[in-house]
Amino acid sequence: MSVTAAEGFAAAGVHAGIRRAGPDLAVVRSTRPAVGAAVWTTNRVLAAPVVVSKRHLMTAEPQAVVINAGVANAATGGAGIADAERTAAEAGHALGLFPEQVVVLSTGVIGVQLPMDRVLAGVREASTALSTAGGEAAAGAILTTDRWPKQAAVDGNGFVVGGMAKGAGMIHPRLATMLAVVTTDYPLEAGEPLEFLREAVDTSFNRISVDGECSTNDAVVLLANGAREVERTAAADEGFAAALGDVCAALAREIVSDGEGSTVLLEIAVSGAASDVEAEAVARRIATSPLVKTAAFGRDPNWGRVLAAAGSAPWNGGFAHLDADRLSVSFDGVSVFLRGQPTGAKPALGGTAVAIDLDLGLGAGSASYLASDLTYDYVKLNAEYTT
Amino acid sequence: MSVTAAEGFAAAGVHAGIRRAGPDLAVVRSTRPAVGAAVWTTNRVLAAPVVVSKRHLMTAEPQAVVINAGVANAATGGAGIADAERTAAEAGHALGLFPEQVVVLSTGVIGVQLPMDRVLAGVREASTALSTAGGEAAAGAILTTDRWPKQAAVDGNGFVVGGMAKGAGMIHPRLATMLAVVTTDYPLEAGEPLEFLREAVDTSFNRISVDGECSTNDAVVLLANGAREVERTAAADEGFAAALGDVCAALAREIVSDGEGSTVLLEIAVSGAASDVEAEAVARRIATSPLVKTAAFGRDPNWGRVLAAAGSAPWNGGFAHLDADRLSVSFDGVSVFLRGQPTGAKPALGGTAVAIDLDLGLGAGSASYLASDLTYDYVKLNAEYTT
Numbered sequence: 001m002s003v004t005a006a007e008g009f010a011a012a013g014v015h016a017g018i019r020r021a022g023p024d025l026a027v028v029r030s031t032r033p034a035v036g037a038a039v040w041t042t043n044r045v046l047a048a049p050v051v052v053s054k055r056h057l058m059t060a061e062p063q064a065v066v067i068n069a070g071v072a073n074a075a076t077g078g079a080g081i082a083d084a085e086r087t088a089a090e091a092g093h094a095l096g097l098f099p100e101q102v103v104v105l106s107t108g109v110i111g112v113q114l115p116m117d118r119v120l121a122g123v124r125e126a127s128t129a130l131s132t133a134g135g136e137a138a139a140g141a142i143l144t145t146d147r148w149p150k151q152a153a154v155d156g157n158g159f160v161v162g163g164m165a166k167g168a169g170m171i172h173p174r175l176a177t178m179l180a181v182v183t184t185d186y187p188l189e190a191g192e193p194l195e196f197l198r199e200a201v202d203t204s205f206n207r208i209s210v211d212g213e214c215s216t217n218d219a220v221v222l223l224a225n226g227a228r229e230v231e232r233t234a235a236a237d238e239g240f241a242a243a244l245g246d247v248c249a250a251l252a253r254e255i256v257s258d259g260e261g262s263t264v265l266l267e268i269a270v271s272g273a274a275s276d277v278e279a280e281a282v283a284r285r286i287a288t289s290p291l292v293k294t295a296a297f298g299r300d301p302n303w304g305r306v307l308a309a310a311g312s313a314p315w316n317g318g319f320a321h322l323d324a325d326r327l328s329v330s331f332d333g334v335s336v337f338l339r340g341q342p343t344g345a346k347p348a349l350g351g352t353a354v355a356i357d358l359d360l361g362l363g364a365g366s367a368s369y370l371a372s373d374l375t376y377d378y379v380k381l382n383a384e385y386t387t
Numbered sequence: 388m389s390v391t392a393a394e395g396f397a398a399a400g401v402h403a404g405i406r407r408a409g410p411d412l413a414v415v416r417s418t419r420p421a422v423g424a425a426v427w428t429t430n431r432v433l434a435a436p437v438v439v440s441k442r443h444l445m446t447a448e449p450q451a452v453v454i455n456a457g458v459a460n461a462a463t464g465g466a467g468i469a470d471a472e473r474t475a476a477e478a479g480h481a482l483g484l485f486p487e488q489v490v491v492l493s494t495g496v497i498g499v500q501l502p503m504d505r506v507l508a509g510v511r512e513a514s515t516a517l518s519t520a521g522g523e524a525a526a527g528a529i530l531t532t533d534r535w536p537k538q539a540a541v542d543g544n545g546f547v548v549g550g551m552a553k554g555a556g557m558i559h560p561r562l563a564t565m566l567a568v569v570t571t572d573y574p575l576e577a578g579e580p581l582e583f584l585r586e587a588v589d590t591s592f593n594r595i596s597v598d599g600e601c602s603t604n605d606a607v608v609l610l611a612n613g614a615r616e617v618e619r620t621a622a623a624d625e626g627f628a629a630a631l632g633d634v635c636a637a638l639a640r641e642i643v644s645d646g647e648g649s650t651v652l653l654e655i656a657v658s659g660a661a662s663d664v665e666a667e668a669v670a671r672r673i674a675t676s677p678l679v680k681t682a683a684f685g686r687d688p689n690w691g692r693v694l695a696a697a698g699s700a701p702w703n704g705g706f707a708h709l710d711a712d713r714l715s716v717s718f719d720g721v722s723v724f725l726r727g728q729p730t731g732a733k734p735a736l737g738g739t740a741v742a743i744d745l746d747l748g749l750g751a752g753s754a755s756y757l758a759s760d761l762t763y764d765y766v767k768l769n770a771e772y773t774t
Binding site: 110111215216290297300310312322323324325341342374376384 | 429431432459462496602678694697698699700707711712724728729761763765769770
């Protein structure tokens with residue numbers, strides 16, 4: 001159930017002292033030649049490790065990932081870039097790899113330089129401690145405001161996909177958001193991982209919202225080492241894509257469930273849209289609506305706010321197509337608004353998840369989204385921890 | 388200082404009983420032939436009064452406005468449309484106007500039918516009570532979760548512009564959750580009010596954000612009756628446009644200051660952008676960022692969150708142009724981030740307003756935005772205000 005679940009991967013998590021207490025540096029590596037890819041934040045403000053790792057991925061296949069928590073190494077100028085490069089070089093030296101074969105990721109406070117002595121000592125210590133049982137320790141060493149470690153693994157037909165993530169919100173005093181490392185022993189060729197990863201990320205990590213923020217550091221990395229000999233057929237590839245999608249979806253769900261201050265998981269499903277992209281726009285707008293999210297915190301099946309949010313979903317320079325008279329909404333399967341008319345039903349929302357289903361009644365487009373609610377604790381976490 | 392400040396306007400506010408306590412129905416009319424226009428919400432889900440009033444404005448010049456608070460008459464189907472039409476007809480009958488000369492506006496709960504007996508009795512009562520001193524009463528009768536009435540007036544060169552508004556939640560550009568009626572005795576011809584109004588709204592009501600929501604009912608209405616004989620020159624028109632802009636800006640500022648749960652006003656100014664529209668996109672993204680808004684509530688000059696928000700401002704299918712190395716940020720005039728480097732300064736943010744200035748260092752584009760902070764009380768108001 002961890003990032004070392006697949007054959008031929010080792011990991012470690014250590015306390016490097018970047019922050020006061022707890023493990024804060026993780027290394028994951030493939031013990032045999034691997035191929036890989038990453039999907040990055042689209043924020044225009046990129047953290048130094050993102051800049052450096054993107055460059056590395058253009059010149060070599062990634063064999064190892066180094067992650068530190070506590071300092072994001074973002075908005076740190078040229079010194080920050082040099083620090084990220086030194087981290088990769090030190091890891092390469094310790095692991096017998098070229099620096100370009102190392103991906104570096106950071107999460108933590110923005111605008112603060114990494115304490116490099118500690119980082120480099122931590123990299124050496126973790127590199128020595130690597131083990132195939134080290135997945136748990138690695139997952140614990142990448143957390144920030146997370147309440148629990150996030151891990152997932154799927155046993156495929158003759159192969160394994162495993163992974164770990166951190167999330168929680170883009171938060172704390174200027175903390176950056178979401179990181180995930182996924183590994184597999186399924187045999188992929190160079191160049192193939194990106195396509196599989198993009199498809200999996202599109203319907204998992206890209207369909208979750210804690211607070212609608214997009215950080216400077218977000219990254220999802222995939223390493224595939226082919227340690228298991230699986231015959232590559234279309235069916236096998238589909239099986240791998242499904243397993244990869246399941247692991248990403250499980251990690252994404254964990255991230256939202258552990259969203260800062262969250263008390264309930266919103267499972268938003270939009271159907272009947274004019275197109276899939278419009279369904280996604282509507283689902284995203286609902287998932288990021290403060291009014292829908294505060295209503296969810298109050299366990300209020302407030303379909304009026306769902307309607308108002310759906311009606312203002314940005315799409316193509318305007319709003320997504322929608323006709324209130326054709327629209328239907330249900331909460332936890334109970335119809336509250338049916339083809340333009342309130343039904344009068346008011347379902348009790350008691351659980352730790354609420355399903356909000358919208359049928360736009362226009363076409364065949366559909367999309368789903370996961371979101372957390374907006375609570376006192378979200379405000380508390382983000383207002384009271386000052387920089 | 389009210390909607391009856393200009394010559395030839397009368398108003399009244401009464402308790403019709405649409406909600407339990409307090410005044411909840413207002414009528415504003417011109418006592419002589421007027422021309423007018425309105426700018427409406429762009430939400431795809433339109434409240435019935437919006438549908439009906441848009442139709443009325445296409446066939447006649449508006450002479451009166453009827454506003455009820457308590458029930459939004461949104462998502463109410465064909466019956467809601469009929470109710471809005473009956474309201475206009477009753478007002479027309481009481482005021483000696485065609486129904487099409489009456490604009491009807493509603494604000495309140497979505498998905499509930501208007502109690503028409505009370506509404507019609509209230510329309511009759513208010514029509515009888517109209518007076519040139521009735522502006523205050525009207526401003527008080529249109530509020531919902533607002534903490535205070537919002538009024539403004541400007542004495543121009545030989546003319547007056549006055550107005551009232553309600554806001555408080557669901558406030559966002561593209562006119563959200565907000566109603567405003569502005570009157571003037573400046574002489575305009577039929578067809579002219581819309582152009583003046585659009586220009587004024589673009590830089591006032593469309594540059595504010597409480598929670599990024601866009602409502603089903605938002606409207607800004609302008610009535611101009613030419614009660615004052617002002618010679619129409621280019622200079623006079625500019626003076627009128629400036630006065631109208633000032634009244635709209637004052638009302639918009641009041642709305643944000645009274646944003647649900649808000650404790651501080653964020654005055655966001657973006658300069659040095661590649662273009663004005665990109666500056667607006669960046670300013671809007673900062674104004675709607677939960678992280679920036681919770682930091683403001685905590686009086687934390689958290690430039691890291693400002694950077695991260697600015698770097699993810701949606702524009703033209705991607706993000707607005709931005710280069711972190713050229714970017715500078717100041718809080719209340721104190722530079723905290725200068726051309727890509729933290730300055731180390733940490734200004735104390737003590738007042739009821741915080742100025743956040745961003746210089747992107749790219750071009751000559753600029754824009755400003757007003758926003759409220761995100762607080763416990765916002766969550767409380769919206770989690771506990773059940774349907």
